[in-house]
Amino acid sequence: MSEVTTNTTDNKTVAEPRRSFGSKVLAALVGIGALLVPTAAGFAVLLDPVLKKRKQGGDGGSDDGNWIRVASLNQIPPDGVPRQFAVIDPKPIDKWNRYEPQSERPVLLSRDSEDETPMAISVTCPHLGCIVTYDAKDDTILCPCHNAVFDAEGKRLSPDCVSPRDLDHLEVRVDEQTGDVLVNYKRFKGGIAAQEAI
CATH class of the missing domain: 2.102.10.10 (Rieske [2Fe-2S] iron-sulphur domain)
Structure with a gap:
C-alpha cells in the first residue's frame, strides 16, 4: 500500500500518492527512448551520403565504382x-x-x-x-x-x-x-x- 501524505490548503485536505524511485527512473528511460529514436533517424539521414560509397555515375550497371x-x-x-x-x-x-x-x-x-x-x-x-x-x-x-x-x-x-x-x-x-x-x-x-x- 502506498504512503499518503496530506497537504492542507484553504482548509481542504488533498491526498497525494508518493511515487516510488523505480517509477521515476522508468519514466525517465521512456522519455529518453522517445527522444533517441527520432534523433538517431535524423542523424542517419544526415550522415547517409557521407557513409555511403559514391554511387554508380556512369553506364557500368553496378555500384562498384564510377x-x-x-x-x-x-x-x-x-x-x-x-x-x-x-x-x-x-x-x-x-x-x-x-x-x-x-x-x-x-x-x-x-x-x-x-x-x-x-x-x-x-x-x-x-x-x-x-x-x-x-x-x-x-x-x-x-x-x-x-x-x-x-x-x-x-x-x-x-x-x-x-x-x-x-x-x-x-x-x-x-x-x-x-x-x-x-x-x-x-x-x-x-x-x-x-x-x-x-
Whole structure:
C-alpha cells in the first residue's frame, strides 16, 4: 500500500500518492527512448551520403565504382598510340547533390592489338595537376607546366622527373554486347608518391 501524505490548503485536505524511485527512473528511460529514436533517424539521414560509397555515375550497371562510357572499342585503333577521349559523367553527384551531366578531365586510351582491353591513363599530371598531352613525334606524353616526360604507357622517362610517380592508370572494361569502353573514373591526390584516390 502506498504512503499518503496530506497537504492542507484553504482548509481542504488533498491526498497525494508518493511515487516510488523505480517509477521515476522508468519514466525517465521512456522519455529518453522517445527522444533517441527520432534523433538517431535524423542523424542517419544526415550522415547517409557521407557513409555511403559514391554511387554508380556512369553506364557500368553496378555500384562498384564510377564506370563511365568513354568510347566505342572500334574508335581505338590497335596501334598502341594514346588518343584523348572526353569523359562526360551522365549522373555526377557529390555527397548530398545530383547535377546535370558534366565534363570531367579527359583520358588517354590505347591498345596494342584487336583482342586487348584498352589501357586508360589519366591526363592529370601527379605533380601539380596540369593536363598532359601526347606528342606523336617523340611517342611521349608531356606535361607542359614543368616539362615532365612520360612514355606512351605513362612511365616517367627521367629519374629526376618532377612528378612523384608515373601517370595514373584507370580501370577499364569493355561491354561485350555493345562494344562500349567503360572507365572507372577517379581523381588522385597530387604531389605524393602513392596513388591515392580523392
